[in-house]
Amino acid sequence: MPIAVILGGGFAGLTIANKLAIKLKKRKEVEIVLIEPADLHLYEPGLLYYPFNDKPMSKLEKPISKILRKNVKHIKQKATKIDHENKKITLEDGKVIDYNCLVIATGVDLKEESLGLTDKDNVHHFYSAEATLKIREALKNFKGGNIVISPSTVPYKCPPAPVEFAFLLDEYLRRKKIRDKTNIKFLYPLPRPFNIRVVAAKILKLFEKKGIEFEPFFNYDKINTENKKILSFEGDKASYDLLVIIPPHEGQDVIKESGLGDKEGFVITDRETLQVEGQKSIYAVGDCTNIPASKAGTVAHFSADVIVKNMISKLDEKEPTARYDGKTLCFLVTSSSKSFLLDFSFKKEPRKIGLHSWRIYGIMKKLFQYLYFGGLITGRI
Numbered sequence: 492m493p494i495a496v497i498l499g500g501g502f503a504g505l506t507i508a509n510k511l512a513i514k515l516k517k518r519k520e521v522e523i524v525l526i527e528p529a530d531l532h533l534y535e536p537g538l539l540y541y542p543f544n545d546k547p548m549s550k551l552e553k554p555i556s557k558i559l560r561k562n563v564k565h566i567k568q569k570a571t572k573i574d575h576e577n578k579k580i581t582l583e584d585g586k587v588i589d590y591n592c593l594v595i596a597t598g599v600d601l602k603e604e605s606l607g608l609t610d611k612d613n614v615h616h617f618y619s620a621e622a623t624l625k626i627r628e629a630l631k632n633f634k635g636g637n638i639v640i641s642p643s644t645v646p647y648k649c650p651p652a653p654v655e656f657a658f659l660l661d662e663y664l665r666r667k668k669i670r671d672k673t674n675i676k677f678l679y680p681l682p683r684p685f686n687i688r689v690v691a692a693k694i695l696k697l698f699e700k701k702g703i704e705f706e707p708f709f710n711y712d713k714i715n716t717e718n719k720k721i722l723s724f725e726g727d728k729a730s731y732d733l734l735v736i737i738p739p740h741e742g743q744d745v746i747k748e749s750g751l752g753d754k755e756g757f758v759i760t761d762r763e764t765l766q767v768e769g770q771k772s773i774y775a776v777g778d779c780t781n782i783p784a785s786k787a788g789t790v791a792h793f794s795a796d797v798i799v800k801n802m803i804s805k806l807d808e809k810e811p812t813a814r815y816d817g818k819t820l821c822f823l824v825t826s827s828s829k830s831f832l833l834d835f836s837f838k839k840e841p842r843k844i845g846l847h848s849w850r851i852y853g854i855m856k857k858l859f860q861y862l863y864f865g866g867l868i869t870g871r872i
């Protein structure tokens with residue numbers, strides 16, 4: 492019996508597993524297997540709001556058993572190696588799983604430990620549930636001073652997230668009545684805070700209006716926790732009382748071990764076919780790839796349709812013809828009640844930003860969690 496294996500059950504892996512399960516429901520000849528060590532799935536886009544509220548983190552979580560369709564077998568383990576010549580995957584306990592077709596969806600490895608910090612350094616981020624609870628406490632205790640925001644590497648998940656965080660932070664500090672005692676500084680390695688010019692211009696205008704200082708070309712090098720300074724490779728520095736740093740992103744060890752990654756361990760993937768370089772039976776999806784698209788759930792969602800179509804074509808011994816065009820949809824939050832919607836692809840950039848529907852998009856972004864768990868990740872949409 493052909494075996495379709497999905498390696499990694501985050502947003503991308505669960506979406507693909509469920510979409511395949513729907514399409515192949517009546518075709519009992521294919522076994523669908525998901526390899527994922529976790530029991531719970533976290534709705535990551537919600538992490539953006541949680542530093543500024545008191546809600547329990549459990550509101551962002553759902554058991555994988557409640558998301559995954561019955562005709563998918565879940566193996567709760569980590570994979571350690573992909574033997575692509577013999578189409579075998581080795582698991583942590585030494586067992587070996589065969590596949591006919593494989594989808595890699597292992598996401599990114601956040602290298603927090605490489606920052607070399609301790610809990611008392613007042614250096615934080617909001618890219619995991621645990622870290623978000625800590626930054627929430629730090630913000631509660633914050634009485635004023637310098638807050639610096641900076642990514643440590645590019646690319647990182649959800650390119651607008653640090654900008655959105657800055658806007659929400661500004662609003663939070665105003666609510667706490669300590670905005671006038673606080674400087675917010677946004678350091679960025681690139682010349683502008685978003686790769687699309689028209690969006691960057693809008694962000695810079697809002698930064699100016701809200702008194703958020705922007706410093707481009709700041710390539711993070713290290714943190715000096717004794718002097719509370721963040722330093723760049725170019726020799727620039729900024730003093731902080733609270734530092735928000737997006738941890739370094741790399742591909743997972745299993746990718747590096749299997750020789751399928753670039754130098755950061757991201758899977759070398761064709762941006763249109765989503766096939767892994769030199770591998771006819773392996774696709775890659777989501778944050779784990781090196782395609783020139785955002786590391787975002789929306790990219791995973793549109794890519795998933797392409798991969799599922801091509802896998803089914805292969806099963807039917809037809810030529811796989813579906814192609815990903817870089818389609819990305821993104822609500823960029825500018826306050827707790829407003830955001831603007833961006834729609835772009837490899838070939839199409841937004842030329843102007845709709846100004847009129849900000850509030851409605853703000854509401855949509857907040858309600859998105861229902862669509863995410865109800866339709867997207869279950870493979871229905």
Ligand SMILES: Cc1cc2nc3c(=O)[nH]c(=O)nc-3n(C[C@H](O)[C@H](O)[C@H](O)COP(=O)(O)OP(=O)(O)OC[C@H]3O[C@@H](n4cnc5c(N)ncnc54)[C@H](O)[C@@H]3O)c2cc1C
Nearest residue numbers: 499501502503535536570597598649777778786787788789
């Ligand atoms: C704060 C924040 C806000 C965001 N906001 C948005 C937003 O508004 N819109 C948007 O589109 N995106 C947003 N994103 C990005 C989005 O959450 C990610 O792009 C998406 O979750 C990526 O899904 P993925 O499946 O590729 O990776 P992940 O969800 O990280 O899943 C990878 C899975 O692989 C598993 N895995 C890893 N290694 C192995 C192994 N060796 N063996 C087996 N399994 C393995 C992991 O356990 C994990 O479950 C945001 C992200 C963050 C952090």
